[in-house]
Amino acid sequence: MPKSTLLSSRMKKYAYRDTLEIYQDIPTSPDGLTLKQVETMREQYGANQLTGRKNDTLWYRLRRAFINPFTVILFVLAAVSLITDVLLVSDFSRNITTVVIICVMILISGTIRLVQELRAKNASDRLGRLIHASVTVKREGVLIDIPAENLVVGDLVFLSPGDRIPADLRLVKTQDLFISQAAVTGESAILEKDSRTSRYSEQLPIIQLKNLAFMATTVISGKGEGIVLAVGKDTLYGNFIRPDSEGSTAFQKGANSIAWVMLRFMMILVPIVFLVSGITKGDWVESFVFALSVAVGLTPEMLPMVITACLAKGSLSLSKKQTIVKNINAMQGFGSMDVLCMDKTGTLTNERILLEYYMDILGNESAKTLEFAYLNSYYHSGVRNPIDNAILACRTMPKQENVYAALVKRFQKADEIPFDYSRKFVSTLVTDENGMHELIVKGDIGQIFSHCSFVEYQGKVLPIEDSGFDNVTAIVDEMLEDGMKVIAIAHKSLGAQDRIVSADEKDLTLMGYLAFFDAPKKSAAGSVQALKKLQVRPKILTGDRAEIAVSICRRVEISVDWLMTGSEINQLSDEHLRSIVEQTDVFAELAPGQKVRILNALRENGHTVGFLGDGMNDIPALSEADVGISVDTAVDAAKDIADVVLLQKDLTVLEQGILEGRKTFSNMIKYIKITASSNFGNMLSIVCASAVLPFLPMTAIQLLLLNLLYDALCIILPWDNVDAEDMVTPRAWSGKTLGRFMCAFGPISSVFDILTFLFLYFILCPALCGGLTYTQMADSAMRAQYIAIFQTGWFLESMWTQVMILHLLRTRKVTFLQSRASNPVLLITLAGIVAFTLLTMTPLAAVLGLTRLPLLYFGFLLLMVLLYMLLTTAAKRVYQNRYHELL
């Protein structure tokens, strides 16, 4: 039986059982599990984790570091050498140095990989912990808060508004519990859940069973308790999410596709190298080994690692700037983001809003309106939000404490229909001491109007048509235009009726309004300017009224020439919307789903879109955006789903994030493009050389060593500086520019390689070997000497130019004169060059087939490097004039 059916049958079984039976069956009790039971349960059903635990074991990491295509090729080379150099030869000429060297290389590269990955992982773990969700459970009769991943089957979990449900639960106690299952089913409707045992007669799909609550769904309002039935991957949610999200982002896909481009190149060129050198030299085994080494030399095997290192480095620097990057892959999204959608409250305006006026329908102060609103807020069990907080704050007004305390004593709560952003209003039913029930509704003006049939003025109730509707709204319009947030309050007497359903919310009596001061932050206008300067276009996506959106946007200088409301958007086709979103910067009166529609339209137009939001209504948009950004004060579920959490809800910290993202992105692109182009250059040189030379231009081992050195040096790149000019615009990854970059700069290095070949073959080697060229000599010792000089010559030239090119192409400006790499990069690359140059002068050189070269060579080398730098600098100019960018 497939796992998911197995799971649903277990969930179903308990949905139809009584609570007591379940306690016995699991076994647990209303006091929760004992600590011993917790251990047993964890052993039996596993931990509450979605990403496979396997990533965390040292064994898994070792395997990843040491077994990959790169090391596999090295192992093959070692095996070939073991056979040809050790097993098949006579005792005298046995030589195991190659095998040893290759093993050392495997060790070094594997260790570098392991260390880097562990560091990156530790960094992201540490950041993740800072904002981890905790759950309240009862164990051994005591309520405790534990991290969600410590939850086990049988635990008794307590739910409150705003919680993201941490596992699959059978509810055992509920009180007006409303849940949004959007994360699992995609539908935005809010469902009431209860703990009653389901009847077999009402056979329903598992997702509709009212006494089950599923992992990743969100508590909108009310309270509840439930027994954990399934954790981690066994949950419904765990069953359909991708097991490992690694490698799934657009950028990772891009990076993989580059690796593939390189591999395809290799698949064509490596066999050519093999055939050409086999035919010209006649030694097929050696040619095979050489071709394999070329393959290794050309693989950008450090690519995934350099990317991880860059991302981890970026997120670490951001954590020092009040910005926590939960998902390090979002770092690059930060860098390429060119549109930032945000909601209004707390971003442009202050987090706290203040109640300014409470009035009847004509704008006269009305304590009764406020009292009704107070009761509604007080008994509303949903996620606390700024509006309710502002209303409840009225009890701190001078001499009012007792008034409000008496009020809630007089009216008790009977029922509620929680606030939900698609309805935009909330109903509570209260009962007075005589058992008479009063329905109180508060919310969006438009929504409330449409449910009202009467208005109340100075104690008189009139039908709405007779009272002059325009008069009723005139007072509101004025306040909205001043940038105030206004909500309406209405009520209806229900007599003895003590439960409400949405059908009761009609023929209401409008009693008045509350107006709140929602002032823009002092820093808002400046931050908006800063975003624009960074070429990130700010767009406002608010659920609030159009008038207030306009008023606030004017004050912070966001263009309001065009404004769309939710209902206008509903009329548009997707295609039409795609063109509208390009011109419009302000969208108002949106339902949560409409925020997502706008966002997707922008993404389809090719933008990289960030979304900054903090409320329940922002959750779908946060999860859809390329970079979902939330704030520390946001509801848990929003923080949970966001990629980035700002510890300060202020656009100024965002600016830092964007800059850091662009820096990360630049350093990554630097590695990819430069490595690809210099590998391409080497490839060309090798093809040419193996066609005409009577021997190999470099031994397999030398090629591998060179490759290892270059890659090891590149690990320092995340710490490089990035020119300010490279950070002024958002940059999107495009494979298109890679090809032209490779073709422009790769062949330049080949030109110098070929010059070096000529110099070595016709001038230096003959000069040191008795004036003869290779083909003219017969003595094999002489020939070996000749080859060693040649190979050392190319080895050093290759290394020097590869390191130089890093410095040359990392900036658009003139290298060293106008822009220098960071000190660590300068130091490490210099050390690399010096160490390898000195290596040719040590006894180890002979083992590697290298030899000491005379001063004449170094003179030539300097000349080559100088010319190379000049030519590349000139090429850089031409390239930039043509394409207006470098990397």
Ligand SMILES: Nc1ncnc2c1ncn2[C@@H]1O[C@H](COP(=O)(O)OP(=O)(O)OP(=O)(O)O)[C@@H](O)[C@H]1O
């Ligand atoms: N607690 C509440 N009680 C009644 N009505 C509410 C409540 N919260 C929100 N509303 C109504 O829903 C509308 C939309 O909510 P809100 O303004 O929070 O949306 P938003 O998209 O998050 O806007 P913002 O950009 O200001 O954050 C409000 O204008 C208000 O009319």
Ligand SMILES: [Mg+2]
């Ligand atoms: Mg909001």
